[in-house]
Amino acid sequence: MAVTVESHGTIAEAQRALGSGAVYLGGGTILMRAVNAGLVQGRVVRSTDPSLSRIRPMGDGVEIGAGVTMAAIAANPDLGFLHPVVRAVGGPQVRNMASIGGNLFAEHPYGDLAAALLALGARIVMAGGMQRPIEDLLRDRSRAGLVAAVQVSRPRDPRAFGFLKVSRVRPKGVSVLSFAAHLPREGGRLRGVRIACVGLGPMPLRSPSAERALEGGALDAAAVARAAALVAEGLDPPTDALASAWYRREVAGVHLRRLLGRML
């Protein structure tokens, strides 16, 4: 069976066309690899809806169309808190193509931006308008449907959000591990801590143990050491060509400690 590409002018049409059995083509940096390798057969759906490329302010945050590229985020002064994240994704060509929506569906070891959005508690706007927490989407991406936009609040204190990517090749390398941390403080205590990572599971996920170690306390060297020691607890890092599960588990705490140490 050959590939058939369908282009639709609106997200609603693309959603209807997607139905079952078709795949959606966003920026192309993931799906076109499979198309080129002959691994995709059947219907490919894409949309030219201009709203997919829109970035608009929304209350204390921003709504980012699912087709907005890493380069467009890097060029937007309102999204400064995400600049260190998107600059760590791929090379310039990939950043000009890869979209925020596609990153939500990227398989391990990709998904740096998805991890950052997970730490920031982003909400996903589906085609049709339904909203869901990013955790829900990441939990079962195979039946997620079409994403229209991502809503994310700016961290009230810019120093409360940090991101660290560990890769073997610079400037362009895929992640051995990536960490994103959101550490809001109220009256000197951490409230609503979220630590997300790439490389400690099959998709971007949170580290409940590291979060528990920090929640409610002051952010100091002892708390950071406790969180670092527990970060991989209950998680199941994968083994791949970049690193073994054992290696990832061994070094996860080192890198989380470096990230949190910068946020003290």
Place this chain on the structure above:
Amino acid sequence: MALKPVTFTLNGEPKAAFTEDGQNLLDLLRRGVGDLSPKYGCGQGTCGACTILLDGEPQLACLLLGEAVEGRRIDTATGLGGPAPHPLQDAFMERFAAQCGYCTPGMLMAAKALLDRNPGPTREEVIEAIGGNLCRCTGYEPIIAAILDVAAERKRA
């Protein structure tokens, strides 16, 4: 397999071609239009040998759908220079920045995109700009030097 008409501007010239369903832009440019300067390296978006400029931005032709460039402007290494080589091509020759030459068209387009938006890049900015292009011959230093030479020459001029 269905053929779809697509029109675009290639190196300043209007082009009309038919693209197959699922055909990537690299294949369309090489087989459909006859521009052999973008190279097929990996087909996976890793090597950058197929780098072209789409509306002035460096992108990977192997990961672009042929039909998605309708009405867009594409520039490839074929369109660099005129009767005389482009300053980047001269600098690459001067600095021996090409050995096998397979990565060179992609490197040149990545470098052109950089200098078009940032005429005076630092060494770090050059390294970042060619971070999506692999070269297995030169060790990158001659390429970096060539790009910096062009920037320095433009500053003097």
